[in-house]
Amino acid sequence: MFEKFGEFDSYEEINRAAEAQKAEGDTEAILALAKENGLRPDDAQAYIDGEEDELTTLTLAAWGKLDLETEKIGYKEVLKDWIEELKAAAMDNEDLAYQIRRKGTTVEQVVADWASWGYEHAAIVPKSTVQLCSNKIRNLVGNHDFSIGIPTRKKRLEIAKTYYSKFPGKPHEDQVETETGGEA
Numbered sequence: 001m002f003e004k005f006g007e008f009d010s011y012e013e014i015n016r017a018a019e020a021q022k023a024e025g026d027t028e029a030i031l032a033l034a035k036e037n038g039l040r041p042d043d044a045q046a047y048i049d050g051e052e053d054e055l056t057t058l059t060l061a062a063w064g065k066l067d068l069e070t071e072k073i074g075y076k077e078v079l080k081d082w083i084e085e086l087k088a089a090a091m092d093n094e095d096l097a098y099q100i101r102r103k104g105t106t107v108e109q110v111v112a113d114w115a116s117w118g119y120e121h122a123a124i125v126p127k128s129t130v131q132l133c134s135n136k137i138r139n140l141v142g143n144h145d146f147s148i149g150i151p152t153r154k155k156r157l158e159i160a161k162t163y164y165s166k167f168p169g170k171p172h173e174d175q176v177e178t179e180t181g182g183e184a
Helices: 011-024 027-036 041-048 058-073 077-092 094-101 107-120 135-141 153-164 173-179
Strands: 123-125 146-148
Touching: 011 027, 011 041, 011 058, 027 041, 058 077, 058 094, 058 107, 077 094, 077 107, 077 153, 094 153, 107 153
Parallel strands: none
Antiparallel strands: 123 146
């Protein structure tokens, strides 16, 4: 997923890499950098053309990473919707957006945590309700009850925040200075 430029730890790192490519006049590298980080080509072009001062923002960098992971893994339907909810939460929560962008985080673990919670907190669908389900479900389950577990939106956000909280949010100023070559 991050084959050419590697995985960046923050949107600031992406912007520094873009700045270096722009200084070299390498517009193709900027476009490749944007693509590799899930950023829109028209945003990259706006940066190249000088319409934008930076290639990305915190929110767009977080969204880009989530979009890339979603596409790579192939999440569809409800799981994709849940990831869209996570993107909306990142727009309103700067710390969460930083944590999503951090190197080593993965939405795949969040989805696994959601699935685990659902399995562990499943509710029984009674036989009488099973008989009202689609033919596919009735043929699969027969004349038995079965369990289903889906975390609520509030619980999904709580689970995601718990996972991402293991990764510090915004880098401390001393980390930023060290990364840019200044003194810590």
